[in-house]
Amino acid sequence: MTTSDRKIEHLLLCVEKDVEAHRTYFGQRASGFDDVDLVHDCLPEINKKSLELELEFMGKKLRAPILIASMTGGHPDTKAVNTALSCAAEELGIGIGVGSQRAAIEDPSMEDSFRIVRDKAPNAFIYGNVGAAQLNEFGIDGLERAVEMIGADAMAIHLNFLQEAIQPEGNVNATGCLEAIKKVCTELSVPVIVKETGAGISHSQAVAICDAGAAAIDIGGLGGTSWAGVETFRAQKRGDMLSDHLGRQFWNWGIPTTVSIVESTISIPVIATGGIRSGIDVAKSIALGASVCGVALPLVAPALKGEKDVVDKLILIIEELKVAMFLTGCRTIEELGSAPVVVSSKTREFLEQRGFDTGRFARKKKIMERSN
Ligand SMILES: Cc1cc2nc3c(=O)[nH]c(=O)nc-3n(C[C@H](O)[C@H](O)[C@H](O)COP(=O)(O)O)c2cc1C
Known part of the structure; x- marks a missing residue:
């Protein structure tokens, strides 16, 4: 099966089947968001109509702290999907990542399905995508072609060794990966985001990624x-019994998104993806340390219908975020970053066993003076 065929198969499976992680503890989602409570402010003393969701992220302005996470391109049928997603990103002033550009680096006739993203979103923050396992194969020249293809503001290097280990055609040689990332961070013309794809990033790898020169970390957590x-x-x-078995065994493998945000919040911006399903999840992620959030799966079905459905879905998330900000008395995204949160249950246990002081989130204070 070609890279291109695999991309369309992935997209369709994501709408036809339930592909989410389902590890639940005491009925809580695997991402851990149900273990995280924002503290309600009964006297927010702000006007909900004066909330400011804008922020600067990696040199570009976003009208809300939301990215359409890396998903697709690389098959002729994905052009319409990327059109819907990129038109929505442009309309709402948010960022968008394209899916792995491998298919187009291997076969330039596939470039169209990626180029359309810059055509339809001339002002958006757009980031490219390539797998860590392919860095040496493509070299800096191949990656520069991927940057040029979409006028990328940044390039995401994805880590997906869980998936590679399960598929029979997977690339399971992870040796030299960090060195290759370091080389790209040093030589590529745009900043690099190192991105997991559903199994999360722990503290020591976040530090290594930061030391390698990455400009941001997308934790791509479990959930x-x-x-x-x-x-x-x-x-x-x-009818592949081995991959079927391994896939079921490792379905819920990884570091939950909430935990991974805390583990990876060091000195460079953190993008939270993996189970972001509402504006409340966005608010919790930011309060835990993330700068912005990425949403993938909830946008697949809307994107197959068209731009309006994608915009409608994202507006719901943004409106939920606004209510969460209002009810925590946070007028800006910066203030939300210091909103108090209480972490309980499995997420608290996980973080405390890993040496993090969960109490510090509950004690956090707003850092900016409020104005009415
Ligand atoms: C259909 C689909 C295709 C994806 N393709 C890619 C990809 O090519 N590269 C990548 O880094 N991540 C890819 N992802 C992962 C997402 O960017 C994201 O990290 C992950 O799906 C978790 O977010 P979610 O729970 O909102 O789906 C894809 C996700 C979906 C749903």
């Missing part, structure tokens, strides 16, 4: 789309 899950369905279709 949303499970790539082991997607591979399970692919394996079942072709």
Whole structure:
């Protein structure tokens, strides 16, 4: 199966099947968001109509702290999907990532399905995407072509060794990966985001990624789309018993998104993806340390319908975020970053066993003076 065929198969499986992680503890989601409470402010003393959601992220202005996470391109049928997503990003003033550009680096006739994103979103923050396992194969020249293809503001290097380990054609040689990332961070013409894809990033790897020169970390935590899950369905279709078995065993493997945000919040911006399903999840992520959030799976079905459905879905998330900000008395995204949160249950246990002081989130104070 070609890279291009695999991309369209992934997209369709994500709408036809339940591909989310489903590890629940005491009924809580695997992402850990149900273990995190924002503290209600009964006297917010701000006007909800004066909330400011804008922020500067990696040199560009976003009208809300939301990115359409890296998803697709690389098959002719994905052009319409990327059109819907990029038109929505432009309309709402948010950022957008494209899916892995591998198919277009290997076959330039696929470039169209990526180029359309810059055509339709001339002002948006757009980031490219390539797998860590392909860095040496493509070299800096290949990556510069990927940057040029979409006028990228940044390039995401994705880490997906869980998925690679489950698919029979997977690239499981992870040696030299960090060195290759370091080289790209030093030599590429745009800043680099190092991105997981559903299994999360822990503190020591976040430090290594930061030391390698990455400009941002996308933690891609456990709790949303499970790539082991997607591979399970692919394996079942072709009757591959081994991949089917491995996919089911590792369906819920990884570091929950909430935990990974805390583990990875060091000195460079953190993008939270993996199970962001509402504006309340966005607010919690930012209060835990993330700068922005990425949403993938909830936008797949709307994107297959068209721009309006994508915009409607994202507006709901933005409106939820606004209510959460109002009810925590946070007028700006910066203030939300210092909103108090209480972390309980499994997420608290996980963080405390890993040496993090969960009490510090509950004690956090707003840093900016309020104005009415
Ligand atoms: C259909 C689909 C395709 C994806 N393709 C890519 C990809 O090519 N590169 C990548 O880095 N992540 C890819 N992802 C992962 C997302 O960017 C995101 O990290 C992950 O799905 C978790 O977010 P979610 O729970 O909102 O889906 C894809 C996700 C989906 C749903």
